[in-house]
Amino acid sequence: MLVPNLSHTERLMPTTRPNPTTVNTSAALPGQRLPLAAAQSRGCSSASPGICRVAIVGGGPGGLMTAYLLQKKVNRRLEVVIFEASARLGGKIRSPRFSIESVAYEAGAAEFYDYSPVDEDPLKALIQELGLPLVPLGGNTLCVDNRLITNLDDVEQYYGAKTRATWQRFHQQARGTMTPADFYRSGSDEAWSWPDPPTKSFADFLGESQINELQPLLEWQVHSDLATEPANTNVEYGLQNYLMNDPAYMQLYGIEGGNERLIDELVQRCSAEFRLQQPVKQIRRLASGEVQVDFLADGAPHSQTFDAVIVALPHDALPNLSFPDTQLAAAMQRHFDHHHHPAHYLRMTLLFRSPFWRAAWQESFCMLDHFSGCCLYDESWRTPEPDWGVLGWLLGGQAAVDFADRTDDELIELALDSLPPVMGNGRSHFLEGRVHRWLHAVNALPGGRTPLPIQQRHCPEPTCHDNLWIVGDYLYDSTINGVFDSADYVTDAIAASVHST
Numbered sequence: 001m002l003v004p005n006l007s008h009t010e011r012l013m014p015t016t017r018p019n020p021t022t023v024n025t026s027a028a029l030p031g032q033r034l035p036l037a038a039a040q041s042r043g044c045s046s047a048s049p050g051i052c053r054v055a056i057v058g059g060g061p062g063g064l065m066t067a068y069l070l071q072k073k074v075n076r077r078l079e080v081v082i083f084e085a086s087a088r089l090g091g092k093i094r095s096p097r098f099s100i101e102s103v104a105y106e107a108g109a110a111e112f113y114d115y116s117p118v119d120e121d122p123l124k125a126l127i128q129e130l131g132l133p134l135v136p137l138g139g140n141t142l143c144v145d146n147r148l149i150t151n152l153d154d155v156e157q158y159y160g161a162k163t164r165a166t167w168q169r170f171h172q173q174a175r176g177t178m179t180p181a182d183f184y185r186s187g188s189d190e191a192w193s194w195p196d197p198p199t200k201s202f203a204d205f206l207g208e209s210q211i212n213e214l215q216p217l218l219e220w221q222v223h224s225d226l227a228t229e230p231a232n233t234n235v236e237y238g239l240q241n242y243l244m245n246d247p248a249y250m251q252l253y254g255i256e257g258g259n260e261r262l263i264d265e266l267v268q269r270c271s272a273e274f275r276l277q278q279p280v281k282q283i284r285r286l287a288s289g290e291v292q293v294d295f296l297a298d299g300a301p302h303s304q305t306f307d308a309v310i311v312a313l314p315h316d317a318l319p320n321l322s323f324p325d326t327q328l329a330a331a332m333q334r335h336f337d338h339h340h341h342p343a344h345y346l347r348m349t350l351l352f353r354s355p356f357w358r359a360a361w362q363e364s365f366c367m368l369d370h371f372s373g374c375c376l377y378d379e380s381w382r383t384p385e386p387d388w389g390v391l392g393w394l395l396g397g398q399a400a401v402d403f404a405d406r407t408d409d410e411l412i413e414l415a416l417d418s419l420p421p422v423m424g425n426g427r428s429h430f431l432e433g434r435v436h437r438w439l440h441a442v443n444a445l446p447g448g449r450t451p452l453p454i455q456q457r458h459c460p461e462p463t464c465h466d467n468l469w470i471v472g473d474y475l476y477d478s479t480i481n482g483v484f485d486s487a488d489y490v491t492d493a494i495a496a497s498v499h500s501t
């Protein structure tokens with residue numbers, strides 16, 4: 001038998017594939033226009049009779065998927081404007097190239113989660129619908145003290161029969177606690193949740209499981225999946241990040257030639273207006289029921305009015321928006337506080353003359369015992385038959401914070417130092433290194449300590465701001481699958497609203 005779960009990637013957390021997105025169109029949901037009398041009785045002015053103009057704040061995967069899904073679901077043409085603060089679309093999906101050789105690598109999100117062995121996988125279906133070729137990714141190795149451990153026999157050889165038995169027991173316990181179906185439902189209103197108080201941490205759970213000598217190995221294994229330390233997250237998220245290494249729960253893939261091809265395809269197919277370098281600063285509802293978006297363009301303030309606004313930002317970008325309405329401001333503050341569990345990443349990616357490590361190791365990723373547990377990607381697998389080699393180090397949690405102040409050159413040196421000699425001599429093949437810092441960029445406790453009902457997550461102030469929606473991966477699981485689910489939910493609700501008017 002193989003080691004239960006020695007594989008690892010930066011997979012953050014699985015998402016909810018079941019359709020949490022089903023929208024009950026018979027009731028007045030957030031985003032559906034309230035009948036005039038109902039709106040007035042709540043002290044709001046009436047909403048405009050229908051949605052024609054939609055603003056999407058944020059041109060990352062969430063914003064672009066929202067625009068694409070709106071276009072697919074709404075049976076009439078909407079005017080959609082996407083405001084993006086930076087000079088590029090795509091957010092944390094980035095596949096830049098080295099300068100010495102035009103070789104692509106992933107600077108942000110590395111992989112997509114494939115739930116199709118368990119149930120429907122709408123994100124994979126979308127990627128396939130866009131005609132993008134998939135590359136399966138996988139790894140089953142833990143590299144500790146310059147030893148490659150790939151199965152339970154290796155565990156027994158290096159750590160003894162007791163550790164082997166402990167690992168088997170823990171794995172059975174984890175599988176018995178959360179089934180693939182439970183995992184698949186995570187993030188939905190029907191999600192499995194740990195029966196103990198939500199304050200219990202994953203570190204508490206590991207402690208109670210009495211895994212003793214196995215604990216450091218497991219913590220290294222999940223560290224860059226979690227992007228935080230086990231004490232900072234709950235049992236549910238910790239278990240998910242452990243179990244995602246088991247192929248019965250999910251599999252992994254990337255897009256051949258770079259994940260950013262997904263962004264390019266979405267942009268090409270969306271008829272939205274893209275406004276680059278136009279950060280949104282303020283959102284307010286007008287007496288007419290429309291929503292005014294205040295933004296900067298060429299450094300000067302501008303305003304534009306919409307029928308609905310979708311804020312598709314990571315949680316750490318929310319404090320940059322202001323909401324003059326006190327009720328909305330309070331609701332947005334509660335929303336932010338509930339989800340404020342920042343987690344961190346740091347990537348070092350190195351280009352080599354050849355994939356010199358392949359004689360010793362041939363997977364797309366493995367786990368290193370350096371940097372409190374870090375994922376090492378063989379980025380070269382993303383391109384068939386490369387004649388160069390690319391390795392990527394993904395540091396998570398406190399290690400990412402601790403090393404973020406180092407210069408790029410220092411970090412590249414540290415990466416080279418951490419390469420286990422058993423894989424070969426990196427220095428003699430090294431060509432170029434790149435560093436990407438992602439502090440506060442992901443969420444250590446997506447959904448918050450006690451997840452809110454799906455509607456409340458997406459529409460924080462439904463009484464007078466039923467046309468202000470939120471899309472975010474942090475509402476589900478800090479992954480692209482999660483942000484897709486979020487976009488799917490909101491676009492279902494908006495489509496229902498449009499079709500009902």
Ligand SMILES: Cc1cc2nc3c(=O)[nH]c(=O)nc-3n(C[C@H](O)[C@H](O)[C@H](O)COP(=O)(O)OP(=O)(O)OC[C@H]3O[C@@H](n4cnc5c(N)ncnc54)[C@H](O)[C@@H]3O)c2cc1C
Pocket residue numbers: 010011012057058059060061062063083084085086088089090091092093107108109110111112113278279280281312313314317320321345346347438441442471472473478479480481483
């Ligand atoms: C290093 C790293 C590795 C990851 N690995 C994976 C992985 O392997 N698999 C996975 O599924 N997920 C992974 N993730 C998470 C994944 O990247 C996110 O789930 C995804 O990017 C979320 O998309 P988003 O659109 O919500 O946010 P973002 O990608 O952050 O995009 C938000 C966009 O909004 C823009 N913006 C910010 N403020 C404003 C404003 N005021 N006005 C207008 N625009 C604004 C930003 O410039 C950005 O373009 C990883 C993340 C990181 C950092």
